[in-house]
Amino acid sequence: MVVFEITILGANGGPTEYGTQCFILKPARTEDPELIAVDGGAGMYQLREMLVQGRNENEGDDELVPSFYEHDREPIEFFIDSKLNIQKGLSKSLLQSLKRQGEHFESANTMKKTYEVFQGITDYYITHPHLDHISGLVVNSPSIYEQENSKKKTIWGLPHTIDVLQKHVFNDLIWPDLTAERSRKLKLKCLNPKEVQKCTIFPWDVIPFKVHHGIGVKTGAPVYSTFYIFRDRKSKDCIIVCGDVEQDRRESEESLLEEFWSYVAKNIPLVHLKGILVECSCPLSSKPEQLYGHLSPIYLINELSNLNTLYNSSKGLSGLNVIVTHVKSTPAKRDPRLTILEELRFLAEERNLGDLRISIALEGHTLFL
Numbered sequence: 542m543v544v545f546e547i548t549i550l551g552a553n554g555g556p557t558e559y560g561t562q563c564f565i566l567k568p569a570r571t572e573d574p575e576l577i578a579v580d581g582g583a584g585m586y587q588l589r590e591m592l593v594q595g596r597n598e599n600e601g602d603d604e605l606v607p608s609f610y611e612h613d614r615e616p617i618e619f620f621i622d623s624k625l626n627i628q629k630g631l632s633k634s635l636l637q638s639l640k641r642q643g644e645h646f647e648s649a650n651t652m653k654k655t656y657e658v659f660q661g662i663t664d665y666y667i668t669h670p671h672l673d674h675i676s677g678l679v680v681n682s683p684s685i686y687e688q689e690n691s692k693k694k695t696i697w698g699l700p701h702t703i704d705v706l707q708k709h710v711f712n713d714l715i716w717p718d719l720t721a722e723r724s725r726k727l728k729l730k731c732l733n734p735k736e737v738q739k740c741t742i743f744p745w746d747v748i749p750f751k752v753h754h755g756i757g758v759k760t761g762a763p764v765y766s767t768f769y770i771f772r773d774r775k776s777k778d779c780i781i782v783c784g785d786v787e788q789d790r791r792e793s794e795e796s797l798l799e800e801f802w803s804y805v806a807k808n809i810p811l812v813h814l815k816g817i818l819v820e821c822s823c824p825l826s827s828k829p830e831q832l833y834g835h836l837s838p839i840y841l842i843n844e845l846s847n848l849n850t851l852y853n854s855s856k857g858l859s860g861l862n863v864i865v866t867h868v869k870s871t872p873a874k875r876d877p878r879l880t881i882l883e884e885l886r887f888l889a890e891e892r893n894l895g896d897l898r899i900s901i902a903l904e905g906h907t908l909f910l
């Protein structure tokens with residue numbers, strides 16, 4: 542049974558600036574066109590593109606997706622596991638609920654439709670305050686104060702994210718402090734690590750975990766990011782949506798990923814783990830000193846092997862969807878996403894992880910998990 546609909550607004554890990562990380566999520570069966578987002582690296586522009594393209598155009602096996610390496614477009618099946626339930630554009634159920642909500646939706650122009658969909662995103666869960674995870678949200682934020690927009694937005698995150706957004710972004714210098722506006726339609730709210738929090742609009746639990754994401758270039762101080770678990774309280778099904786991450790730092794006393802996988806194995810039966818959206822920014826050939834707080838295939842497979850060991854299932858992690866995000870578009874002959882996918886599949890087989898379903902997160906598509 543499909544429980545989660547995840548639309549990829551952006552999955553680019555830079556250094557190209559377009560379509561950086563942003564996912565919008567909703568339960569598979571809801572009447573209301575409400576959404577939550579994880580990260581805000583992309584936003585209204587991508588929504589508009591998805592609305593204008595329509596759902597049925599270029600759909601199916603013949604679909605080509607932008608690549609810009611060996612060819613400017615490559616067949617979609619190069620990037621995804623054949624069993625992944627994926628569709629181009631916004632989900633049918635979201636579009637239907639928008640039509641149900643207002644008869645004017647269908648006849649509205651694309652920009653008005655874009656505002657309506659954007660208005661429905663009431664809660665953002667930010668993994669960390671790097672620009673490629675917040676730029677769309679920040680630039681889009683004044684539209685919350687458009688007269689037609691009656692809904693509020695809350696930006697959630699661990700203190701390492703929320704404090705920085707308030708002090709260094711919404712500070713009237715980098716960006717107007719829209720959180721101080723009289724109508725208070727934009728709020729920043731802190732989450733506590735490992736604490737189960739009820740999602741305000743869906744019958745889901747949200748559980749944030751702090752993870753390592755490198756060290757400051759000048760300060761050498763640890764940089765943190767967040768992994769979010771979303772759990773549907775009725776079905777008990779879960780997905781994990783990850784921010785940028787590196788393996789636990791040897792010199793640090795905090796074994797954050799180790800703690801995270803223990804929590805997952807202890808609290809989420811494998812059959813209820815529908816998918817993990819996780820970064821693997823760099824190919825295997827990257828030197829450790831070039832990772833800058835990210836994973837390459839060997840490190841991601843190490844983490845999945847740790848999870849596999851903890852679950853200790855005879856079938857390994859068979860059936861688990863691993864959706865790879867945030868691949869860096871570095872200059873190379875071959876699309877780095879395809880290189881990374883091939884490397885991950887090879888290593889997963891070598892480590893006997895079972896029938897893992899590894900795919901690349903494709904911007905402008907909706908996944909059903």
Ligand SMILES: Nc1ncnc2c1ncn2[C@@H]1O[C@@H]2COP(=O)(O)O[C@H]2[C@H]1O
Nearest residue numbers: 554555671673758785832833834835869
């Ligand atoms: N010391 C460094 N030298 C060059 N690039 C860096 C360095 N530290 C971080 N970066 C880059 O800056 C980027 C910031 O966003 P990311 O964490 O996605 O990925 C990071 C790296 O690509």
